[in-house]
Amino acid sequence: MIRHISSYNTLKIGALCSLLLTGTAWADAPSDYANHCASCHGETRLGGVGPALIPETLKRMRGPRVALVIAEGRTATQMPAFSHELDALQIEELAGWLKSPLETNPEWGETEIMASRTLDEDYNPVDAPVWGSDPMNITLVVETGDHHVSVLDGNTFEVLDRFETPFAVHGGPKFSPDGRFVFIMSRDGWVQKYDIWALQQVGRIRAGVNSRNIAMSGDGKWVAVANYLPNSLTLLSTGDLSVAKVIDVKGKKGNPSRVSAVYQAPPRESFVLALKDVPEIWEVFYGDNPPQSGLGHDFRIEGQFKNPDPFPVRKITTPDYLDDFFFDQSYEYVMGASRDGNGGQVIDLVIGQKVADLDLPGMPHLGSGITWRHGDTTVMATPHLTDGTVSVIDMATWETVKRIKTEGPGFFMRSHENSPYVWADVFFGPNKDAMHVIDKQSLEIVKTLRPAPGKTVAHVEFTKDGRHALVSIWEDDGAVIVYDAQTLEEVRRLPMRKPSGKYNVWNKITFSEGTSH
Structure with missing residues (x-):
C-alpha cells in the first residue's frame, strides 16, 4: 500500500540523510526566528500580526504540530509555509525553541x-x-476555523x-x-x-x-x-x-x-x-x-x-484551590470546583467562609453549569470533564439530587426558561457526535440526537423566545443546526467554519434561566 507523504516529511527525510552523511547540524533557532518569524510574531515572541509563540499559548493549540505548521503554513490564516526557506532540522529546532520558556517574564x-x-x-x-x-434576538457565532464571527438574525x-x-x-x-x-x-x-x-x-x-x-x-x-x-x-x-x-x-x-x-x-x-x-x-x-x-x-x-x-x-x-466557579441566583454563594476534580466547595461571599462541601467527582465544568426550577426548589446541573455524568445539585441544601449517566464526558450544557429540556453534549471520547436532551422534571434523557455521525457535536444556544435551539457541528467544515426546541426536529443547517460557540444577545444580557453566566 502506498501512503501519502507530506512535503514536510519528504523534506525531513532528506535533511536527516544529509545529517547522517555529514555528521553536522546547522540549525540556529534564534537566528531563524529573527529572520523569518519576528516581523509577524514580535521580536520577543509575544505576538504582533501573528499570535504569541510561547509555551503558554502553543500548548493550547489544537491541530497539527508546531513543526508541521512552520513547514506547511496554516490554512485560512496569514501563516505561510517555510519549507522552501528552512530545512527539516531547522524547522524541528525552531519548533522546540518556541516551546521553551521565555528567559524573563514579560512586562x-x-x-x-x-x-x-x-x-x-x-x-x-x-x-x-x-x-x-x-436587536434583542441577534446571535453571534464564533467560528474558530478561520477566526471570524457571524452575526445571525435570530428570527x-x-x-x-x-x-x-x-x-x-x-x-x-x-x-x-x-x-x-x-x-x-x-x-x-x-x-x-x-x-x-x-x-x-x-x-x-x-x-x-x-x-x-x-x-x-x-x-x-x-x-x-x-x-x-x-x-x-x-x-x-x-x-x-x-x-x-x-x-x-x-x-x-x-x-x-x-x-x-x-x-x-x-x-x-x-x-x-x-x-x-x-488558595x-x-x-x-x-x-x-x-x-x-x-x-x-x-x-x-x-x-x-x-x-x-x-x-x-x-x-x-479558601480551604482548597478553586479553578472554576458557579454562582447562585443571589450571587451570595460561589460554588467552586476543587483542583483535584473530586469535589467542590460553597463559599459565602458575605462572610467570606466555606459553608458547604459539594459531592462532585469527575472534574465538574462549573463554568458551563445552569439552573432551573425543579419541583419546589432550584437546581444546578453541571457536566463533568472526566466522567460520563451530569450532576444535579439542590441549590438550597447543596445535596446531589441525581447523577444522570451520559455516553461520555461533556463540556457544555444549556436550557431556556421556555423549554422543558436541558441539552448536554458528549464532547470527549468516542461518542462526541451525541447530544443528550434531558427532561427538566424527570431528570431522564428523553432523546439523544446524532445530527453528524462521527463528528463533534457541541454547544447549544437558544433564540430569545426559546423556540429554536442552535447546535454546533464543531468541525472545520461544520455547521450550525437549527432545531425546533419543542419537537426536537431539525429546521435548518447553516454552513460554518468550526462554530465553537453561539451567544444570543437577550439571553446573555438578561441572564436567562439556563444560561451559563
Missing part, C-alpha cells in the same frame, strides 16, 4: 497595553441598527455580517447591557470591541500576553480581563478601551498567581476571580459603595469610611 503593564490600542478611524457610530431585525437566521476576530478567540463574548456592543477576547490577550448596530469594529487593545476570559461589569462601564501572563487583572473602560487599572495578582502571603477566570457579580457590583496558584478567591469592586470589611486599607473622612482605590480588592482564603 505588560499599562504602558504596553495602551501602546497596543487601535481605534478604527473609519468607524461610524449610528443612532439605530443598520438592519431591520430584532430568519440570515447572516447579517461576518467579521474577522483576533487569533484563537477564547471564552464567551460579553455584551454591553443595552446589547449594542460586544467584546471578544483571544488567548493572546487581544480584546476587540464591535458595534452590532453599525456592523463595524470599533477597535482593539491587547490587555495581556496570555489570557483566560473577560467579564462585563453590571453597569457596562468596565471590562475585566483575566491573565495567565503576566499574573494580572486588567480593567478596561468600555467606552474607549483605555486602561482603568492593572492589578498585579499576589496572594495574602505575596505569592504571585495566574487568574483562572473572572466573573461578574452584578448585585454586588464586583468581579470575582478564580486564582490558579494560591484564595478575590472580589474586585467597581461600584461607588464597596463593602468595607476585608479590604484592609480603609480610612475615615468626616465620619465615613472612604477608599482611595476605585477598584478595591477583597481577598478570601
Whole structure:
C-alpha cells in the first residue's frame, strides 16, 4: 500500500540523510526566528500580526504540530509555509525553541497595553441598527476555523455580517447591557470591541500576553480581563478601551498567581476571580459603595469610611484551590470546583467562609453549569470533564439530587426558561457526535440526537423566545443546526467554519434561566 507523504516529511527525510552523511547540524533557532518569524510574531515572541509563540499559548493549540505548521503554513490564516526557506532540522529546532520558556517574564503593564490600542478611524457610530431585525434576538457565532464571527438574525437566521476576530478567540463574548456592543477576547490577550448596530469594529487593545476570559461589569462601564501572563487583572473602560487599572495578582502571603477566570457579580457590583496558584478567591469592586470589611486599607473622612482605590480588592482564603466557579441566583454563594476534580466547595461571599462541601467527582465544568426550577426548589446541573455524568445539585441544601449517566464526558450544557429540556453534549471520547436532551422534571434523557455521525457535536444556544435551539457541528467544515426546541426536529443547517460557540444577545444580557453566566 502506498501512503501519502507530506512535503514536510519528504523534506525531513532528506535533511536527516544529509545529517547522517555529514555528521553536522546547522540549525540556529534564534537566528531563524529573527529572520523569518519576528516581523509577524514580535521580536520577543509575544505576538504582533501573528499570535504569541510561547509555551503558554502553543500548548493550547489544537491541530497539527508546531513543526508541521512552520513547514506547511496554516490554512485560512496569514501563516505561510517555510519549507522552501528552512530545512527539516531547522524547522524541528525552531519548533522546540518556541516551546521553551521565555528567559524573563514579560512586562505588560499599562504602558504596553495602551501602546497596543487601535481605534478604527473609519468607524461610524449610528443612532439605530443598520438592519431591520430584532436587536434583542441577534446571535453571534464564533467560528474558530478561520477566526471570524457571524452575526445571525435570530428570527430568519440570515447572516447579517461576518467579521474577522483576533487569533484563537477564547471564552464567551460579553455584551454591553443595552446589547449594542460586544467584546471578544483571544488567548493572546487581544480584546476587540464591535458595534452590532453599525456592523463595524470599533477597535482593539491587547490587555495581556496570555489570557483566560473577560467579564462585563453590571453597569457596562468596565471590562475585566483575566491573565495567565503576566499574573494580572486588567480593567478596561468600555467606552474607549483605555486602561482603568492593572492589578498585579499576589496572594495574602505575596505569592504571585495566574487568574483562572473572572466573573461578574452584578448585585454586588464586583468581579470575582478564580486564582490558579494560591488558595484564595478575590472580589474586585467597581461600584461607588464597596463593602468595607476585608479590604484592609480603609480610612475615615468626616465620619465615613472612604477608599482611595476605585477598584478595591477583597481577598478570601479558601480551604482548597478553586479553578472554576458557579454562582447562585443571589450571587451570595460561589460554588467552586476543587483542583483535584473530586469535589467542590460553597463559599459565602458575605462572610467570606466555606459553608458547604459539594459531592462532585469527575472534574465538574462549573463554568458551563445552569439552573432551573425543579419541583419546589432550584437546581444546578453541571457536566463533568472526566466522567460520563451530569450532576444535579439542590441549590438550597447543596445535596446531589441525581447523577444522570451520559455516553461520555461533556463540556457544555444549556436550557431556556421556555423549554422543558436541558441539552448536554458528549464532547470527549468516542461518542462526541451525541447530544443528550434531558427532561427538566424527570431528570431522564428523553432523546439523544446524532445530527453528524462521527463528528463533534457541541454547544447549544437558544433564540430569545426559546423556540429554536442552535447546535454546533464543531468541525472545520461544520455547521450550525437549527432545531425546533419543542419537537426536537431539525429546521435548518447553516454552513460554518468550526462554530465553537453561539451567544444570543437577550439571553446573555438578561441572564436567562439556563444560561451559563
